[in-house]
Amino acid sequence: MNQKKSTLASVAQLAGVSIKTASRVVRREPNVSASTRHRVEEAMREVSYRPSIAARATVGSRSYLIGLVFDNPNSNYIVDLLRGAMHQTREEGYHLIVEPIRSQDTSMIHELRRLVVQSNLDGIVLPPPICDLPEVLEVLKQQSTPYVKIASSESSGGGLSVGMDDVSAAMAMTSHLTDLGHTDIGFILGRQGTATTSRRFEGFQRAMRERGIAVKPEYIYEGDYTFKAGLLAGEQFLNLASPPSAIFASNDEMAAGVTMAALRRNLVVPDDISIAGFDDSPISTMIWPPLTTIRQPTQAISQKAISLLINDLREIENEDANPTLPFDLIVRGSTAPYQ
Amino acid sequence: MNQKKSTLASVAQLAGVSIKTASRVVRREPNVSASTRHRVEEAMREVSYRPSIAARATVGSRSYLIGLVFDNPNSNYIVDLLRGAMHQTREEGYHLIVEPIRSQDTSMIHELRRLVVQSNLDGIVLPPPICDLPEVLEVLKQQSTPYVKIASSESSGGGLSVGMDDVSAAMAMTSHLTDLGHTDIGFILGRQGTATTSRRFEGFQRAMRERGIAVKPEYIYEGDYTFKAGLLAGEQFLNLASPPSAIFASNDEMAAGVTMAALRRNLVVPDDISIAGFDDSPISTMIWPPLTTIRQPTQAISQKAISLLINDLREIENEDANPTLPFDLIVRGSTAPYQ
DNA sequence: CTGAAAGCGCTTACAG
DNA sequence: CTGAAAGCGCTTACAG
Numbered sequence: 014m015n016q017k018k019s020t021l022a023s024v025a026q027l028a029g030v031s032i033k034t035a036s037r038v039v040r041r042e043p044n045v046s047a048s049t050r051h052r053v054e055e056a057m058r059e060v061s062y063r064p065s066i067a068a069r070a071t072v073g074s075r076s077y078l079i080g081l082v083f084d085n086p087n088s089n090y091i092v093d094l095l096r097g098a099m100h101q102t103r104e105e106g107y108h109l110i111v112e113p114i115r116s117q118d119t120s121m122i123h124e125l126r127r128l129v130v131q132s133n134l135d136g137i138v139l140p141p142p143i144c145d146l147p148e149v150l151e152v153l154k155q156q157s158t159p160y161v162k163i164a165s166s167e168s169s170g171g172g173l174s175v176g177m178d179d180v181s182a183a184m185a186m187t188s189h190l191t192d193l194g195h196t197d198i199g200f201i202l203g204r205q206g207t208a209t210t211s212r213r214f215e216g217f218q219r220a221m222r223e224r225g226i227a228v229k230p231e232y233i234y235e236g237d238y239t240f241k242a243g244l245l246a247g248e249q250f251l252n253l254a255s256p257p258s259a260i261f262a263s264n265d266e267m268a269a270g271v272t273m274a275a276l277r278r279n280l281v282v283p284d285d286i287s288i289a290g291f292d293d294s295p296i297s298t299m300i301w302p303p304l305t306t307i308r309q310p311t312q313a314i315s316q317k318a319i320s321l322l323i324n325d326l327r328e329i330e331n332e333d334a335n336p337t338l339p340f341d342l343i344v345r346g347s348t349a350p351y352q
Numbered sequence: 353m354n355q356k357k358s359t360l361a362s363v364a365q366l367a368g369v370s371i372k373t374a375s376r377v378v379r380r381e382p383n384v385s386a387s388t389r390h391r392v393e394e395a396m397r398e399v400s401y402r403p404s405i406a407a408r409a410t411v412g413s414r415s416y417l418i419g420l421v422f423d424n425p426n427s428n429y430i431v432d433l434l435r436g437a438m439h440q441t442r443e444e445g446y447h448l449i450v451e452p453i454r455s456q457d458t459s460m461i462h463e464l465r466r467l468v469v470q471s472n473l474d475g476i477v478l479p480p481p482i483c484d485l486p487e488v489l490e491v492l493k494q495q496s497t498p499y500v501k502i503a504s505s506e507s508s509g510g511g512l513s514v515g516m517d518d519v520s521a522a523m524a525m526t527s528h529l530t531d532l533g534h535t536d537i538g539f540i541l542g543r544q545g546t547a548t549t550s551r552r553f554e555g556f557q558r559a560m561r562e563r564g565i566a567v568k569p570e571y572i573y574e575g576d577y578t579f580k581a582g583l584l585a586g587e588q589f590l591n592l593a594s595p596p597s598a599i600f601a602s603n604d605e606m607a608a609g610v611t612m613a614a615l616r617r618n619l620v621v622p623d624d625i626s627i628a629g630f631d632d633s634p635i636s637t638m639i640w641p642p643l644t645t646i647r648q649p650t651q652a653i654s655q656k657a658i659s660l661l662i663n664d665l666r667e668i669e670n671e672d673a674n675p676t677l678p679f680d681l682i683v684r685g686s687t688a689p690y691q
Numbered sequence: 692c693t694g695a696a697a698g699c700g701c702t703t704a705c706a707g
Numbered sequence: 708c709t710g711a712a713a714g715c716g717c718t719t720a721c722a723g
Contacts, residue, residue, distance in 0.1 A: 020700060031710045036702070044708055068700035070406035071715045088431040088634075096452050111450060113435050130357055131402040240638040266638055273639070277615045295427075296635060299579040299605055300612075359716060370694045375718070383692055407716035410699045414718085 019060035028056035039064060066106065075326075076133040077107050079319060082125065083140055084116045089295055090311060094140055094163070097315035105323045110134065114143070122148055129158050136160060136322045138315065144174075159325050161318045166208030173325060174335045175318045179209055182307045182340045183216025183261075186289050188224075189305070189342060190259045194351030195287060196226050199250045199257035201236045201243060201267050213263045213291060232257050236267050243270020251278055251286075258286060258351050265290035265297040268304050272347065283349035293343055302346030310338045358399035366395040378403060378445060380666065405447050414665075415472040416446045418658060421464065422479055423455045428634055429650060433479055433502070436651035440658035449473065453482070461487055468497050475499060475661045477654065483513075498664050500657045505547035512664060513674045514657045518548055521646045521679045522555025522600075525628050527563075528644070528681060529598045533690030534626060535565050538589045538596035540575040540582060540606050552602045552630060571596050575606050582609020590617055590625075597625060597690050604629035604636040607643050611686065622688035632682055641685030649677045 025035035030049060037045050038053040039062070045053075056062075066077045081098050083091050095111060102109040110132055114121050129137065129152070136159040143149055144162035153160050161173035190198055200217050203210035221228050231253060236242035243262055247270060250256050262268035268290030275282050282288055282302055290297055293308035317336060324331050364374035369388060376384050377392035378401070384392075395401075408416050420437050422430050434450060441448040449471055453460050468476065468491075475498040482488055483501035492499050500512035529537055539556050542549035560567050570592060575581035582601055586609060589595050601607035607629030614621050621627055621641055629636055632647035656675060663670050 022700075032701080033710055034708090037709090040702090046708060049708080065410065065700055067406045067409035068715090069702075071404065071410055071700080071717080072702045073715080076406065088427040092427040092430055092452075095450065099450070099452065109450075111434070111438070111448075113431075113438065127400055131400065133357060133404075241640055244640055269638070270640075273612060273615060276612060277618070279616070295425075296638065299608070299635065301580055301583060301609075361716075371717085372694055373692090376693085379718090385692060388692080404716055407699090408718070410701080410716085411718045412699085 019062045021062070021064070023060055024053065024056045024062050027059060028053040066108065070133070076135050078110055078132055078134050079107050079322065080110045080112065080128060080132065080134040080137040081140075081315075082112045082114045082128070082137065082143055084114050084143055085140060087294070091140075093311035094138075094315040097312035098138060098319050100312075101316040101319035101323075105319070107135070107319075107323060116143055116146060116149075122152055125149060126152055126156065129153070129156050134158055135326055138318050138322065139163060139165075140315075141165065159322060161322045161325075163314060163318055164209075172334075173318070173321045173331070175314050175321065176335075176337050177309050177314065177340055178337045179212035180216040180219065182291070182342075183213040184220040184223075185216075185340070185342050186261055186291065186305075186307055187217050187220035189344065190261060190287060190289060190348065191220070191224050191226065193259070193287065193348060195257075195259035196351075197229075197232065197255070197257040197259070198226075199232045199234065199246070199260040200228070201234045201246045201260065201262040201271070203263040203267075204237045205235065210263060217261060236263065238264050238266060240266045240270040240273075243267030243272075244274050245270070247271035247274025248277075251275065251280070256286075259289070259348070260286065261289045263291055265292050265294040265304055265306055268306070268347070269296050269300050272300055272302075272304075283347050284352070287348040287351075289348055293341075297343075297345070305345050305348040306343050308341040308343050310340060314338050358401045360401070360403070362399055363392065363395045363401050366398060367392040380445075402442075403445055409472065415474050417449050417471055417473050418446050418661065419449045419451060419467060419471065419473040419476040420479075420654075421451045421453045421467070421476065421482055423453050423482055424479060426633065430479075432650035433477075433654040436654035437477060437658050439651075440655040440662075444658065444662045446474070446658075446662060455482055455485055455488075461491055464488060465491055465495065468492070468495050473497060474665055477657050477661065478502065478504075479654075480504065498661060500661045500664075502653060502657050503548075511673075512657070512660045512670070514653050514660065515674075515676050516648050516653065516679055517676045518551035519555040519558065521630070521681075522552040523559040523562075524555075524679070524681050525600055525630065525644075525646055526556050526559035528683065529600060529626060529628060529687065530559070530563050530565065532598070532626065532687060534596075534598035535690075536568075536571065536594065536596040536598070537565075538571045538573065538585070538599040539567070540573045540585045540599065540601040540610070542602040542606075543576045544574065549602060556600060575602065577603050577605060579605045579609040579612075582606030582611075583613050584609075586610035586613025587616075590614065590619070595625075598628070598687070599625065600628045602630055604631050604633040604643055604645055607645070607686070608635050608639050611639055611641075611643075622686050623691070626687040626690075628687055632680075636682075636684070644681075644683050644685075644687040647680040647682050649679060652677055 021035050025032045070076045140163045144165040164176045234246035260271050271288050290304040290306040293306045297304035297306045364371045377389050479502045483504040503515045573585035599610050610627050629643040629645040632645045636643040636645045660670050
């Protein structure tokens with residue numbers, strides 16, 4: 014049960030070669046005769062040899078350490094990111110260093126540089142909103158530390174990035190509502206100035222246009238992703254002479270606010286009004302009825318990000334350096350056919 | 353601009369001591385004169401020295417690695433835990449390895465053992481609910497890996513633990529309500545069988561008893577920590593011939609449910625009814641009005657946990673091996689004087 | 692209280 | 708094609 018740890022030396026001895034040659038086989042370097050290679054591989058298998066990352070890290074320029082910094086109020090998102098990243102990092106024989114940073118602080122750049130230098134990071138994962146800070150990218154370029162951006166606002170400038178197609182997702186949700194027979198659909202935008210906000214709105218508009226349904230100006234509300242904005246939007250929509258029969262909020266918190274506005278007026282969700290959110294955040298199942306929403310494949314995204322980054326480190330060409338991962342439309346109790 | 357990595361040698365040179373002495377200071381070993389220690393610490397700060405885990409791991413039996421496993425649906429709690437733990441781990445010159453595990457899986461124990469053995473963990477932090485799994489404690493004892501429990505249900509069996517005083521916190525919240533003039537207070541219990549549930553209820557009862565206020569049986573509702581339970585509890589309370597003027601829910605989600613039940617009946621919170629929660633979870637400020645609640649000092653708790661654990665590793669006696677940290681009563685918009 | 696030496700498991704020059 | 712040597716940054720015996 015309890016096995017002793019095997020080393021390169023033990024492999025070399027068993028194969029009757031020098032440590033250096035054993036190393037060459039392990040690292041798949043050229044200039045080893047087929048028979049020697051075979052003998053060493055046999056020995057590796059016999060003692061179930063696994064190279065020590067620690068020892069490798071002390072010597073070479075590689076640390077086998079990937080960093081993941083975060084500064085995002087959405088803890089759920091962060092934890093999902095962590096799960097995916099940790100899984101893939103371990104899978105590839107690397108380790109993950111996680112660091113909370115405060116992107117507002119002036120000392121942040123200094124801390125980031127210290128992290129990269131001191132921990133000798135091989136690469137770093139940049140979730141939003143950090144991936145959109147030019148200073149951060151600048152520092153990493155200076156230190157020539159490879160990075161991968163997650164859900165970045167800007168189209169990647171030649172670097173690595175992973176994201177989700179917000180436009181298609183918003184289109185899918187809109188289609189879900191129109192398929193249920195809704196034509197009077199209220200839309201609540203997120204905070205101005207973020208790429209996500211405009212992409213989701215674009216998806217809504219495009220789907221409506223494709224179906225030939227006009228979008229009434231009074232059915233558009235400018236929110237800011239908060240519960241309260243949803244509450245206000247809901248009240249405004251429901252005060253209309255002809256209120257919408259469905260409301261699509263750009264995130265779940267706002268959709269929860271709309272739900273509360275509807276309940277306040279003794280409306281039954283989804284019979285009297287359908288409500289849809291976006292993100293599949295915890296609140297979406299905490300309220301009643303649970304929200305129909307869009308799930309971002311966060312774990313898969315961070316997994317992919319790690320994978321891209323490590324391929325890059327190994328100088329393996331990534332067939333797609335800026336992939337976009339598929340989302341899920343989660344239909345729950347808050348949406349129903351128009352009646 | 354481009355920072356170079358600092359080593360023990362550079363620190364030693366700057367301080368004018370041997371590498372060995374510098375090492376002693378870094379590792380907080382005894383037998384270093386105060387002045388030497390001071391000089392080395394100064395040098396460490398100057399070059400912002402951080403020991404190389406890799407180098408440490410190659411040599412000694414110690415890994416300077418602390419593990420933190422988690423399996424908790426509340427991501428916000430986890431992230432707070434992480435922040436506190438990371439801060440203190442770095443402070444003490446250790447590194448933190450974070451691992452999500454699934455306490456339900458049968459393979460969990462195997463994975464845990466692998467983590468402990470392969471990463472050569474010096475110690476491990478066990479948040480709820482993992483800290484209450486006997487199999488986990490068993491494995492750690494087998495491997496003689498020191499651990500510290502966080503917010504454990506059971507009174508620590510001689511081991512290390514950090515927690516919060518739920519009884520006092522529930523008493524404080526109850527007093528807050530009675531101080532506002534409320535005597536008819538509804539209480540919503542959490543899920544049966546967890547220590548937290550009974551401790552919070554005990555605090556409520558004790559505070560009421562101290563004030564000589566009788567607790568009516570119809571003002572007690574057995575919930576399960578979900579939003580829906582809060583909604584049902586609220587409806588039941590509000591259907592009473594003489595409903596309570598204040599409702600204290602054992603967590604914020606249930607308090608949010610009560611809020612929705614109140615709004616459904618066109619009651620104004622807090623004018624018509626005061627509502628209090630527990631935990632200061634994200635939902636407490638997402639809904640309107642924001643909830644008066646109890647904040648657990650999660651970051652401080654995990655910080656303390658790391659501190660206890662590392663003291664233990666250094667064979668420094670902890671003056672209190674099972675400390676309980678102070679909480680905060682957060683008064684927000686959901687509670688107001690009885691009228 | 693302080694330090695010189697050996698060595699952890701591996702890699703990177705360098706030499707045959 | 709193969710290997711002996713030096714060294715990564717640190718720690719653990721051991722000596723003063």
